[in-house]
Amino acid sequence: MAKVKLADVARAAEVHPGTASRALNPDQRGQVSAETVDRVVRAAQRLGYVPNAQARALRTARSHLVGIVVPDITNPLFPPIVRGAEHVLTSAGYTVLLTDTDNDRERERRQIESLLGRGVDGFIIATALWDDPLLTDLAEAGVPVVLTNRSASGGRWPYVAGDDQAGVRLSVQHLVGLGHRSIVHLAGPQNVSTGRDRARAFRAAAKEFGIGNGDARVSVCLSYSEAHGRTAMEKVLAARTPFTAVVAGNDLIALGALDALSDAGYACPEDVSVVGFNDMPFVGRLQPALTTVRLPLQRMGALAADLLMTELDAEGRQDAPTRTLLGVDLVVRGSTAAAPKRSRSRSRSRRT
Template sequence: MSRASTLSDVARRAGVHQATASRALNPASRHLVSKSTAERVLVAARELGYVPNGIARGLRTNRSHTVGVIIPDLMNPLFPPIVRGIEDVLADEGYTALLANTDNDEQRERTQFEALVTRRVDGIIMATARRDHPLLAEAAHRGLKVVLVNRDTERADFSAVTTDDWLGVAMATEHMIGLGHQRIGHLSGPPGLSTGSTRVRSFRETLHSHRLDAPPEYIEVCDAYSEAAGASATRLLLDRAPELTAIVAANDLLALGACDVFRERGIACPERMSITGFNDMPFADKFHPALTTVRVPHYDLGAEAGRLLLEQLMQPTHLTKRLSLPPKLIVRASTAPPYDANTSTSNPA
């Protein structure tokens, strides 16, 4: 059996010093050599079938060049583009993302967290943050590099990349008001999450700024961001407040569950009930009717989170940064002016 090629073999084939070959093969240091030299080294490595020894490199640098990415629900369509953004940025610097899915289970999250720490990841990007999150205190105690993405926490000592949840819900609510709706309900996300807490406060304040009411019976708190939770909450909401003409949902899956209930009860959307979502997840434009929603730049959220973590890894002393990316209202067919039985142009179900 022939021996495996070594870094020395690659350097000899490319006609460069071994240190130069090492820099050219590492994406994080490739910029330190000329483009032509780097290409020559890469060609030599391919010809020789050279595979870098990540373990040996980790021993030299005291880094594993891996990053843990903890997400709450791999089946939720908004997380794959976030993960893709993280992976693309990390790969450019020679890092590999290790994905851990928690299924919104706190014990599973702790198990995954410990597994990533055991594997000596250089840092963690966490999309599972709750407003009060014990694991973050533990991470800080251990000196781990952590960046939060999509969700925030009450702690100010972690960098975070989120979208402007307040602005997004305000735009959706303003859209409903602009169409003429005055009796508007809200499907709120879990209050223990920054997204749920911020979005329901924005909903209330936006209505208040237009001198409209948001009584308790117009707001239903969902225990999860899921279609099933949205359907269950919508049934309760409509039973309690049948006079509603519009619903602002805290995310697209909740809106999808609401649409299931509309069909179940023979409520035409948008003729008798308008609805908006939040996220503009894949295929939201294929809903029936196509969903008016707030578009969140999920790929950019992941990419910025990756960049923030790399900054922490490359700069021993760094400042905590909190980035808020702007959302955009996407108007589709699920919203319309409220039905008026006294007009001849209305088309009730």
């Protein structure tokens, strides 16, 4: 099965390669007689012709390649996004180049440059920092980019993500409804949009539901990880200011917080309620089952892909970037319960 090329098809159909090309190309097909088109198509089929994408891309300057950039594919947040995007892209004839930056900026820069060398038509980026030089570079280079999951300052890129603000508000409302009056927020890193937005939303929701400043504290985690969630929680515990509920920046932070609480002898949800964010797979099966905010991740990826493709078709002359916030749900499970009668800041029933 040696590679059959256009010239082979042309020879088999007894036409010039140029003609064969037109015959095979739907929007140029009008320039070729129906009978010839048929002959060429038939020959292509018979020989099992698959066009060489490299050559085509070289000539047309359109590779139909899309780069998807994620920080860590191992983080359960991203596979559904990638999957959603991949599905709509491949069915539209695009191919996905995946790259995992490992949260390393330098690495990320190299990867993106390498992908540019590969002639990708555009990027779906899930790693955006709030102020990201990489993004402005890409914008200057005129490369279409769609942000997902995270946004960036300036609102200059198309963007699709979950409605963080609504999610946090639902969480706080839920906790307040359960009688909690003193809540801490373990915020994600403040150099990414989700970290900032959720923290801001937390403060706003606290005020809205009548919780004073002192009772709505925020502690910032250095990253969205169990480890940093744990240390942030430990720091809050060390401060010895009473609280009965935790709104975590995401599920990983929530898990870390749960560990710290359990180490300190607090039971969840009896002593402290915890709510997460993202509804990662299996968090509903944990003990306690985590109350969390569910995002339509796969749809998010699919939408990001759609956005990117319209941007690609737009060829420059684009309107203001579309920014989509997807609705979110609060999934109430076992990690939240009515506030204890008195805040048990010291009821250490430490486990053995």
